[in-house]
Amino acid sequence: MDKRPVTPSRINSSQQRLPLLTFRSTLTWFFVAICMLYILYSSNLILHQECPSPFDPSSIEQLHLQSLSNLSSSSDNVKQQEEEEEEKQESRSILLSGNVAKHYDTELKHIVFGIAGSSKLWEKRKEYIKVWWRPKETRGVVWLDKQVRTRRNEGLPEIRISGDTSKFKYTNRQGLRSAIRISRVVSETLRLGLKDVRWFVMGDDDTVFVVDNLVRILSKYDHTQFYYVGSSSESHVQNIYFSYAMAYGGGGFAISYPLAKELEKMQDRCIQRYPGLYGSDDRMQACMSELGVPLTRETGFHQYDVYGDLLGLLGAHPVTPLLSLHHIDVVEPVFPRTTRVKALKHLFESVKLDSASIMQQSICYDKHRSWSISISWGYVVQILRGVISPRELEMPTRTFLNWYPRADYTAYAFNTRPVTKHPCQKPFLFYMNSVRYDRPRRQVIGVYTRDRSRHPYCRWKMESPDKIESIVVLKRSDPLRWQKSPRRDCCRVLPSHKKSTMYLWVGNCRGGEISEL
Numbered sequence: 119m120d121k122r123p124v125t126p127s128r129i130n131s132s133q134q135r136l137p138l139l140t141f142r143s144t145l146t147w148f149f150v151a152i153c154m155l156y157i158l159y160s161s162n163l164i165l166h167q168e169c170p171s172p173f174d175p176s177s178i179e180q181l182h183l184q185s186l187s188n189l190s191s192s193s194d195n196v197k198q199q200e201e202e203e204e205e206k207q208e209s210r211s212i213l214l215s216g217n218v219a220k221h222y223d224t225e226l227k228h229i230v231f232g233i234a235g236s237s238k239l240w241e242k243r244k245e246y247i248k249v250w251w252r253p254k255e256t257r258g259v260v261w262l263d264k265q266v267r268t269r270r271n272e273g274l275p276e277i278r279i280s281g282d283t284s285k286f287k288y289t290n291r292q293g294l295r296s297a298i299r300i301s302r303v304v305s306e307t308l309r310l311g312l313k314d315v316r317w318f319v320m321g322d323d324d325t326v327f328v329v330d331n332l333v334r335i336l337s338k339y340d341h342t343q344f345y346y347v348g349s350s351s352e353s354h355v356q357n358i359y360f361s362y363a364m365a366y367g368g369g370g371f372a373i374s375y376p377l378a379k380e381l382e383k384m385q386d387r388c389i390q391r392y393p394g395l396y397g398s399d400d401r402m403q404a405c406m407s408e409l410g411v412p413l414t415r416e417t418g419f420h421q422y423d424v425y426g427d428l429l430g431l432l433g434a435h436p437v438t439p440l441l442s443l444h445h446i447d448v449v450e451p452v453f454p455r456t457t458r459v460k461a462l463k464h465l466f467e468s469v470k471l472d473s474a475s476i477m478q479q480s481i482c483y484d485k486h487r488s489w490s491i492s493i494s495w496g497y498v499v500q501i502l503r504g505v506i507s508p509r510e511l512e513m514p515t516r517t518f519l520n521w522y523p524r525a526d527y528t529a530y531a532f533n534t535r536p537v538t539k540h541p542c543q544k545p546f547l548f549y550m551n552s553v554r555y556d557r558p559r560r561q562v563i564g565v566y567t568r569d570r571s572r573h574p575y576c577r578w579k580m581e582s583p584d585k586i587e588s589i590v591v592l593k594r595s596d597p598l599r600w601q602k603s604p605r606r607d608c609c610r611v612l613p614s615h616k617k618s619t620m621y622l623w624v625g626n627c628r629g630g631e632i633s634e635l
Contacts, residue, residue: 221337221601226329228316229336231258232307233275234300234367234398235323240266243323246446248273249462250327257312260323261303263296281306286386287393298389301398304373305382316341318378320402321370324446326462330473331439334600335416336372344377344411349419352431353521354531356423360396363413364403368444369421371402380409420444423521428452429547430515430534433494435477437604449518452497453549454569468496468553471562472595480607480624481508481633487581488635492545493591493609493624496553499566500545501583503576508633510535512606541574546583564591587618594625608633 235243240262247260253273261280268277283298290297304318317336321327339345348365350357357364365371373381388405395401403413418441422428427450443452443462451461469476476496483490483505490506493499513535520529527534538544548566556563566589573584592612608631612621 222340224316224333224337224341226255226333227257228314229257229319229332230307230312230315231256231275231319231321232303233258233260233321233323234303235260235262237262237264237266239323244274245459246324246326246462247275249459249466250329251275252329256329259307259310261306263299286389289393290396293396297396297398297401300367301389301401302385304378305385308378308382315375317372317374319370319372320367321442322368322444324444325368325370326443326446327370328440328442328469328473328476331418331441334439334474335418335441339374341374342376343374345374345414346377346406346411347372347414347416349415349417349421350531351421351423352531353423354529355522355525357531360400361403364399365413366421367399367402369419370442371419377411381405416441422449424449424518426450426519427517429498430517432477433492433498433500434479434512434514435494437606439474439600440477465497468550468564471553471555472593474597474599475593475595478607479512480609481511482609482611483635484611485635489583491609491622493622495591495593495624496564497550499548499589499591501586502545503542503578503580505635542576542578544573548589560594562593562595566591585617586620589620589622591622591624596626
């Protein structure tokens with residue numbers, strides 16, 4: 119025990135240590151409090167990340183999203199942030215480079231549709247128009263030969279009766295006089311005197327348009343100039359018989375307002391000079407030839423002069439916006455085992471979420487299982503055993519028949535490839551089942567389920583895709599994609615904890631990214 123007397127100097131030293139001890143104690147408690155707050159904040163953040171958005175837990179999509187959230191990791195978040203920053207920089211560069219200035223700010227309100235219809239088929243074909251028509255947004259008129267029964271609030275365009283064409287000569291023995299009436303649809307629509315019109319778009323009552331893509335395409339052209347925009351037939355024989363310089367009206371074509379005015383002035387005289395022509399399209403092209411205006415080709419207009427299944431064509435769509443589908447009554451429904459109208463409505467669920475990317479093909483490979491994967495976004499995913507080059511996969515498979523039954527594959531106006539006869543190379547088809555926009559991730563999530571058609575026995579030792587029940591395709595919409603140079607999207611196979619589910623990502627290609635095994 120210290121027996122030294124307490125002196126004033128010892129008292130002073132004790133008093134000097136007291137503030138120091140108090141400061142250390144306060145600092146210690148401050149650090150403890152900070153650590154507790156950090157732990158609470160981190161746990162709260164983890165809980166929020168693991169909680170999915172509320173919807174029907176029994177749905178397939180909920181199970182896929184839960185599995186998808188389990189796949190997320192810090193590295194994936196970093197990659198996503200990098201991709202978002204790249205997309206932002208790319209959008210800024212497009213705006214700064216002046217590419218947008220070359221577009222003419224055409225909107226849907228500037229387009230007027232002239233639809234040629236038949237009173238005999240109206241009750242059936244009006245259902246096709248309902249699929250794509252937007253009441254109070256789209257403008258246009260259906261031109262019929264006779265009055266039909268109408269109902270209120272059907273969501274259809276105005277119906278008018280075409281003018282009398284009995285004064286015009288028609289001498290083609292294989293065709294119908296209605297061709298004269300239909301060829302005058304654009305001129306009759308112009309005479310209605312509608313305001314603020316830049317473009318007239320012609321189509322049939324069995325033509326289905328993707329109107330947002332029409333706006334994107336027509337925005338490329340100066341509407342104050344003469345433009346005749348359309349595409350040819352898929353049938354080489356048709357194009358030879360009529361003309362490769364002709365736009366097919368079933369697939370749809372667009373005429374700028376100034377050109378429509380000049381056409382209206384001379385069309386009746388022009389029609390009188392060509393009584394022997396077959397249809398309305400060749401009469402229109404004859405008048406365009408007299409006006410000296412050539413066809414401006416946009417291959418997204420599809421006449422579809424074919425029979426059978428459109429899988430081969432739609433599964434390998436060219437790198438251009440899908441503008442139209444035609445001959446809906448002739449070809450099989452876009453999706454199997456349903457009606458034509460229901461199949462189109464189902465397809466338009468994807469169109470509403472990302473119209474710019476509908477039917478756009480992307481190609482990638484599962485390196486571990488040696489599978490080739492072709493995605494037609496919003497429609498179908500095809501998995502094939504083995505490695506098939508992009509050069510082959512982007513070529514349509516002949517799941518369809520020629521418009522002329524006696525013609526063979528050489529009668530198409532584009533390259534095709536045969537349907538494989540090898541039992542191991544028959545593609546496994548996964549049709550779009552559901553699609554939704556995931557707002558937190560800012561992605562469109564599509565679930566594609568396997569078609570139940572039987573597959574022949576395969577002797578190959580490699581893993582079979584028949585174990586895959588569904589494919590989840592993730593995609594971020596890109597409304598400016600057609601303001602850049604055309605390029606196919608890239609796709610990547612994502613990791614999955616379920617053998618029955620495959621995850622794919624589709625989007626802009628990174629620097630140096632190509633489709634290779």
